[in-house]
Amino acid sequence: MTDTTQFATFMLVLLVFWPSYNLVLALFAWWRPKPGGPEVPSRHPLQYWIIIPALNEERVVANTVRSALALDGARTPVQVVVVDDGSDDRTPNVLAEIDDHRLHVLRRNLPDARKGKGEALNHAFRYVRGIAEENGTVHRTIIGVIDGDGRGEPGMLSEITQYFAQRGVGAVQCRVRIHNRDNLLAFLQDLEFSCVVDASQSLRDVVGTVGLGGNGQFVRLSTLMELGDAPWSACLVEDLELGLRVHLTGQRIRYATHATITQQGLIDVNRLLRQRTRWGQGNLQCLGYVPKLLKAKHVGSVALLEFLQYLLTPWLVAPMTLLITALVGIGFYVQFSGHEIDGFSASGSNALLALGIWAVALLLPGLIWSAVHRLRHADEPLWRCLAVGLAYPGFLILGSISTLRALFRHFAGRNSWAKTERLAEKEIPAGKPVPKIA
Incomplete structure (x- = not known):
């Protein structure tokens, strides 16, 4: 076999692997085992x-607070803490208009404010810790994090409570969906979170490597206290780092497959690139935990491989993107230039077969996930699901661009970020039930 033929064979393996991987992951998500484990009843x-x-x-916080307060129940009493991190818009006024004794507003002013989401969460953590220590309720206090645009599904805390009744569970991560998915770009993000990420987290739940997300994370207060006075860090993805720290304590993080948090999707490509670049850069910052994971005796070999997979992915995606782009360029060059390179050129029916392989490899993953979305959620028409499936390869290209930008910013030492502006929403009237998520 010639070198060029070997090269072409390698390219074909890459093309076949990607849709195959997505198909296996989708099938696992469809037939995933039901959550189980011994439960310890609590008095x-x-x-x-x-x-x-x-x-x-100011555009979203009223709806977020009301939906959080609506999670209150006889067996799941809720208190809500809003950390106003130095807002200079109408956020303080909007919060002042919400009259509810379960709402606690902590106002941070400059120069202490605006030092990142992690520091704002730490401020609230210390506030809650003080109350729990005074009341003697540390052992049964759970801290949840919902972003300013988040909406909790009514009744979701019942499922989360079942997970916390299991021994050794230190945290629970909820499923995330996008509630403004009438926009194609936002719908792509819903496909990503509610199908692809949902399947990945379900797999991690089996091997014990579930990661925490910035929205919809619930952690025992006692677990956070083990991590010191500031459990959340200044990392650009403070949720990922907190999840790794929880795993290193030997406690387990579970993934709630039905409890759902919705959030706004980004409808502007530039803002999406900026968000994903920050995520990629934060992932790179967490590479320092690799040696600790390698030394952790309670982390099994399968779990270790899964941890390494999602920590090292940003380092691998960029060169793989460049490699596949080069291979695609070579393939098209030899196909249409008339030059013969063994393994890359085709003619007649072979050319049609080659184009068919490319089309299937590029489009099948998106169509698989669009079918999963339609069958599982049934809240979008079939034509929209097919459209978003066909657009999925372009969405992945945006992710690769973000990874390359993250690598550049990481090595350039650029860590500053501007907050993403929210979209205006229709306000949920006070006293009205929060709509159930489809």
């Missing part, structure tokens, strides 16, 4: 404290 209900970090959230 006293868990006390939920939901923290909402708010910096210039």
Whole structure:
């Protein structure tokens, strides 16, 4: 076999691997095992404290607070803490108009404010810790984090409570969906979170490597206290780092497959690139935990491989993107230039076969996930699901561009970020039930 033939064979393997991987992941998500494990009944209900970090959230914070307060129940009592992190818009006024004794507003002013989401969460953590220590309820206090644009599904805390009844569970991560998915770009993000990420987290739940997300994370207060006075860091993805720190304590993080948090999707490509670049850069910052994971005796070999997979992915995606782009360029060059390179050129029926292989490899993953979305959620028409499936390859290209930008910013030492502006929403009237998420 010639070198060029070997090269072409390698390219074909790459093309076949990608749709195959997505198909296996989708099938696993469809037939995933039901959550299980021994439950320990509690005489006293868990006390939920939901923290909402708010910096210039006047457009969305009222709906977020009301939906969080609506999670309150007889067995899931809720208190809500909003950290106004130095807002200079109408956020303080909007919060002042919400008259509810379960709402606690913590106002941070400059120069202490605006030092990142992690520091705002730490401020609220210390506030809740003080109250729990005074009341003697540390052991049954749960801290949840919902972003300024987040909406919790009614009844979701019942499922989360079931997970916390299991021994050794230190945190629970909820499923995330996008509630403004009438926009194609936002719908692509819903496909990503509610199908692809949902399947990945379900797989991690089996091997014990579930990661925490910035929205919809719930952690025992006692677990956070083990991590010191500031459990959240200044990392650009403070949620990922917190999840790794929880795993290193030997406690487990579970993934709630039905409890759902919705958030706004970004409808502007530039803002999406900026968000994903920050995520990629934050992932790179967490590489320092690799040696600690390697030394952790309680982390099994399968779990270790899964941890390394999602920590090292940003380092691998960029060169792989360049490699596949080069291969595609070579393939098209030899196909249409008339030059013969063994393994890359085709003619007649072979050319049609080659184009068919390319089309299937590029489009099949998106169509697989669009079918999963339609069958599982049934809240979007079939034609929209097919459209978003066909657009999925372009969405992945945006992710690769973000990864390359993250690598550049990481090595350039550029860590500053501007907050993403929210979209205006129709306000949920006070006293009205929060709509159930489809």
